[in-house]
Amino acid sequence: MEAILFWIFAAALVASALGVIFFRSPVNSAMSLIGGFFFLAALYVLLRAHLLAGLQVLIYAGAIMVLFTFVIMLLSLSEEEIGGPRYTLFKAAGLLGAGALAVIVAWAVGAEGAGLGMGRQVGTFRGVASLLYTDHLVAFEMTGVLLLVAIVGAVVLAKRTL
């Protein structure tokens, strides 16, 4: 079962990555990558990294790619014509991806993190946080500073007049 799921998700992930570099329109590339992130999150669940799978969808597909799509739309409107947006296709693909991810997460969370001597908390919030806030606390705090600096930098760079 796990092998079948791996092949499905891996093939879809590679197809979406190829779609990113082969589509002519940047909007199509961004949509293809968003779909690929869902399949990558499903692969994370197969690898018992449930928290990271959720963060992948939330942050990567939900924030970073939204930012990308905003900028692509901003720049595309003035340089090339976006012919006939097929929003129904996007919505259908998004629903399908979300549904597949929900099914996979529900199935994987119900299973135990067995094998290879791993405890039941591997991949959960508690498992990651027990390392994140103890051994890697300095890196965690520095990441917060990095995000603050990135926010300030992006605002300064994007303003028309300082």
Place this chain on the structure above:
Amino acid sequence: MPTTIPLSWYLILALILFSIGAVGVLARRNALIVLLSVEIMLNAVNLTFIAFARFRADTVGQVVTFFVIAVAAAEAAVGLALVLGLFRHRKSVDVDQMSALRH
């Protein structure tokens, strides 16, 4: 076909993804597609970390992936702000035309 996927399959998949991202960075002229390809490369690295976290039963790989996602978010924000500024100045996001430092 093994019932559990061996580590090497995940690593080969990450390698394929990284190569696709590298080709996208080198071959596409649109700066936004280049940034998207960089995101593909970062996700290939994330997949490698998660795979090793699973097969070495060590959660450190997932912690590192957490940091990589955060850094990728910061990098995407600043990179997109740069592309916006570049577009405002040059009216183009074609990386082949950005050759002011070359001459």
